[in-house]
Amino acid sequence: MRALIVDPETALPQGVESCLEQDGWDVSRAADYRHAMEIAQTGDITAAIIPHLPDGVAGRSGELDYRDLMRVIDTRHIATVLISPDPAHAQVRDESLVDVAGADVTNEEIRGRLATIRRYHRVVKNMEGEVENLQRLSKRINQHFKEVDQEMRLAGRLQRDFLPRDLGTVNAVRFAPLYRPVTWVSGDIYDVFRIDETHVGFYVADAVGHGMAASLLTMFIKHAVIPKEITSSGYRIIEPDEVLERLNTALAQQALPNCQFVTTCYCLLNTETLELRFARGGHPYPLLITADGCITELKAHGGLMGLFPEATFEVGKVQMQPGEKLILYTDGVEVSFAPREDEAHAWEHYRSVFERLAHEPVDEIVRRLEAELDSETGSLNPTDDVTIVAMQILSQ
Numbered sequence: 001m002r003a004l005i006v007d008p009e010t011a012l013p014q015g016v017e018s019c020l021e022q023d024g025w026d027v028s029r030a031a032d033y034r035h036a037m038e039i040a041q042t043g044d045i046t047a048a049i050i051p052h053l054p055d056g057v058a059g060r061s062g063e064l065d066y067r068d069l070m071r072v073i074d075t076r077h078i079a080t081v082l083i084s085p086d087p088a089h090a091q092v093r094d095e096s097l098v099d100v101a102g103a104d105v106t107n108e109e110i111r112g113r114l115a116t117i118r119r120y121h122r123v124v125k126n127m128e129g130e131v132e133n134l135q136r137l138s139k140r141i142n143q144h145f146k147e148v149d150q151e152m153r154l155a156g157r158l159q160r161d162f163l164p165r166d167l168g169t170v171n172a173v174r175f176a177p178l179y180r181p182v183t184w185v186s187g188d189i190y191d192v193f194r195i196d197e198t199h200v201g202f203y204v205a206d207a208v209g210h211g212m213a214a215s216l217l218t219m220f221i222k223h224a225v226i227p228k229e230i231t232s233s234g235y236r237i238i239e240p241d242e243v244l245e246r247l248n249t250a251l252a253q254q255a256l257p258n259c260q261f262v263t264t265c266y267c268l269l270n271t272e273t274l275e276l277r278f279a280r281g282g283h284p285y286p287l288l289i290t291a292d293g294c295i296t297e298l299k300a301h302g303g304l305m306g307l308f309p310e311a312t313f314e315v316g317k318v319q320m321q322p323g324e325k326l327i328l329y330t331d332g333v334e335v336s337f338a339p340r341e342d343e344a345h346a347w348e349h350y351r352s353v354f355e356r357l358a359h360e361p362v363d364e365i366v367r368r369l370e371a372e373l374d375s376e377t378g379s380l381n382p383t384d385d386v387t388i389v390a391m392q393i394l395s396q
Contacts, residue, residue, distance in 0.1 A: 001024075001025060001026065001046040001047070001118055001121060002025070002026040002027075002028060002043060002044055002045055002046055003020055003025040003026070003027050003028070003045070003046065003047045003048065003049065003114065004027075004028050004029075004030060004036060004039055004040060004043075004045045004047070004048040004049070004078075005017055005020075005027060005028070005029050005030070005048075005049050006029075006030045006032075006033065006036040006048065006049065006050045006051065006069075007029065007030075007031070007051070012049060012051060012083065013105065013106060013107050013110065014107075015107055016049065016107050016110055017029065019107045019110070019111050020110075020111065020114065023111060023114070023115070023118075025047075025114070025118075028043065028045070032065065033053070033065035033066045033068070033069045034065040034068075034069075036048070036050070036069050037065065037068055037069040037072050040069065040072045040073060040076060040078060041072055041076075045076070045078050046078070046079065046117065046118070046121055047078065047079045047080065047081070047114050047117045047118075048073060048078050048079070048080040048081070049080070049081045049083065049110060049114075050069070050073075050080055050081070050082055050083070051082075051083050051084075052082050052083060052084035052085070052090050052100070053066040070098075073096075073097075073098065074093065074096050074098075077097055077124075077128075078097065079097045079099075079117040079121075080097060080098045080099065081099050081101055081105075081110060081113050081114070082098050082099065082100045082101070083101050083102070083103060083105055084100055084101070084102065084103065085102070085103040087100045087101065087102050099113060101113070152183065152184040152185060152212070153184055155184060155185050155212065155215065156181065156183075156184035156185050156186075159185050159186065159189075159215055159218070159219070160179075162189070162219065162222055163177075163179065163189070163190065163191070164177075164190075164191060164192050164193070167192050169394070170192075170194055170200050170271065171198070171200070171271035171272075172271065172393065172394045173200060173269065173271055173391060173392070173393060173394065174361070174362055174363070174391070174392045174394055175192050175202070175362070175389065175390070175391050175392075176362040176363045176365070176366040176389075176390045176392075177190060177192075177366065177387070177388065177389050177390075178366045178369055178370055178386065178387065178388040178389075178390075179386075179387050179388075180332075180370075180373065180385065180386040180387070181385050182211075182332075182384060182385050183211055185211060185212055185214075185215035186214070186215055186218070186385045186387070187206060187207040187208065187209055187211070187214025187215060187217070187218060187385055188204070188205070188206050188207075188218070188330050188332070188385040188386075188387035189204075189205050189207075189218035189221055189222060189387075190202070190203065190204045190205070190328070190387055190389045191203060191222065191225070192389065193227065195227050195228050195237055195268075196228075196235075196237070198270055198271050198272045199237055199268060199269065199270055199271070200268075200269045200271055201227040201243075201266070201267070201268050201269075202266075202267050202269075202328070202389060202391065203225060203264060203265060203266040203267065203328070204264070204265055204283070204328040204329065204330060204387055204388075204389050205218065205221045205225075205262055205263065205264040205265075205283075206262065206263045206264075206283065206330040206331065206332075206385070206387070207221070207260070207261075207262050208260050208261050208262070209260075213260075217256075217260065217262065220250075220251070220254075221247065221251075221262060221264070224246070224247045224250045224251070225243060225247055225266070226238060226243065226246060227243065227268075237268070239268070239277065239279075239315060240266045240267065240268050240277050240278050240279035240313075240315055241279045241312070241313045241314065241315045243266050243279070244264060244266055244279045244280075244281050244302065244305065244313045245311070245312060245313060247262075247264065247281075247305060248281060248305045248306065248308075248309065248311050248313075249309050251305055251306030252306055252307065252308065252309035253309065254306075256306060260306065261282070261304040261305060261306045261307050262281070262282075262304070262305045262306050263280075263281060263282040263283035263284075263304060263305065263330075263331075264280065264281050264282075264283055264305055265278065265279075265280040265281075265283040265284070265285075265286055265328050266278065266279055266280075267286070267326070267328070267391075269320075269391070273319075274319065274320040274321065274322075274393060275317065275318075275319055275320070276317070276318045276319075276320050276326065277315055277316070277317050278298065278300060278315070278316050278317075278318075279300055279302060279313040279314065279315050279316065280300055280302045280313070280316075281302040281303060281304065281305040281311070281313055282302065282303055282304035282305060283302075283330075284329060284330070284331055284333075284334070285297040285298055285299050285300075286298045286326055286327060286328050287326070287327040287329075287354060288318060288320075288324065288325075288326055289324065289325040289326070289327065289354070289358050290321075290323075290324055291321065291322070291323035291324055293355070293358035293359050294358075295351070295354055295355060295358060298316055298318055298326075299316065300313070300314040300315065300316035301313070301314040302314060320393050321393065322393050322394065322395040323392075323393060323394075323395050324392070324393050325358075325362055325365075325390060325391065325392045325393075326390070326391045326392075327354065327365075327388065327389075327390050327391075328388065328389045328390075328391075329386075329387065329388045329389075330384075330385060330386065330387045330388075331384065332384035332385045332386040332387065333350055333386055333388065334350055335384050336350075336373055336384070336386050353369070353372055357369070361392060362390035362391065362392040365390055366388065366390055369388065373386065
């Protein structure tokens with residue numbers, strides 16, 4: 001190991017150089033601070049012994065050189081014994097590796113201090129190497145997260161491209177959606193589509209969990225929901241229960257790991273007769289809002305989808321009237337409107353929100369619901385995806 005001794009005008013203890021050489025140190029001597037700085041910058045210096053030059057000493061041309069040397073020592077983390085006639089006034093940063101000794105320090109004391117430096121030098125070097133490795137690893141991890149973030153953003157844009165862009169009005173029926181993923185991608189999906197001149201199909205589905213795995217499953221749902229069957233003589237509109245049975249069979253055949261499942265509510269509306277037929281699989285019941293603002297759950301039996309290939313689903317029917325509304329939503333709505341400390345009464349909380357907005361048109365309901373979500377505690381850190389499809393029969 002190499003030690004640097006600086007001995008300008010103020011002499012160090014006599015014989016210190018030979019003592020260090022006896023201990024196995026490779027000693028380099030600098031006649032002044034500038035020479036010492038050059039050695040410290042270019043050489044492999046483990047320790048240094050430097051006489052202290054007090055600040056503000058007039059007529060000392062080496063004052064600036066001394067300060068530059070101390071900056072180099074701090075930058076290169078060189079363990080240093082600073083010999084000062086007044087140790088109490090030697091200005092040394094707490095985090096530096098500079099140890100201050102008095103002018104009466106003996107060679108044995110200097111040898112003891114350098115022996116300690118020598119003992120822990122290898123440990124310190126190993127720690128410095130580990131820190132460098134961690135810094136390189138940190139850069140790689142940051143780059144990886146940056147790439148993942150870019151990929152997730154792209155996946156989120158692609159997923160949104162699969163959603164209907166402008167629901168608008170279909171044969172005196174108005175639709176309005178609300179779609180709020182927890183992350184860039186969502187485990188929720190919805191769709192609204194015209195099947196023929198008098199029938200409109202729409203659904204909301206929720207794949208268990210959220211994030212990339214759930215979002216990939218929603219793409220499968222998108223293509224597995226088949227509303228009509230083309231035949232040689234025309235087409236057949238598929239009933240809601242059969243739509244869900246086909247979707248359930250397709251999901252079960254994939255043998256999804258970790259018991260992944262899907263909940264869905266699918267609706268078929270005749271825009272002439274205003275008859276609504278629907279089926280649900282493990283999904284929250286759709287809400288019917290009458291023209292006078294009364295809210296009713298539309299119930300039809302059906303279990304979680306993707307678990308049992310032979311599962312069947314009940315068809316529910318309701319005759320809708322002008323001015324009435326239907327709300328399909330995912331269970332993220334229940335969690336979002338329920339206070340964290342009172343999740344047991346989630347239904348009462350979000351039901352009251354719907355009741356407050358029952359007389360508003362569906363576009364306003366969705367807008368106000370989004371504003372409500374933004375004002376909820378924890379809105380910047382949601383726990384689940386939120387999706388709502390609101391439908392209204394327009395009055396003539």
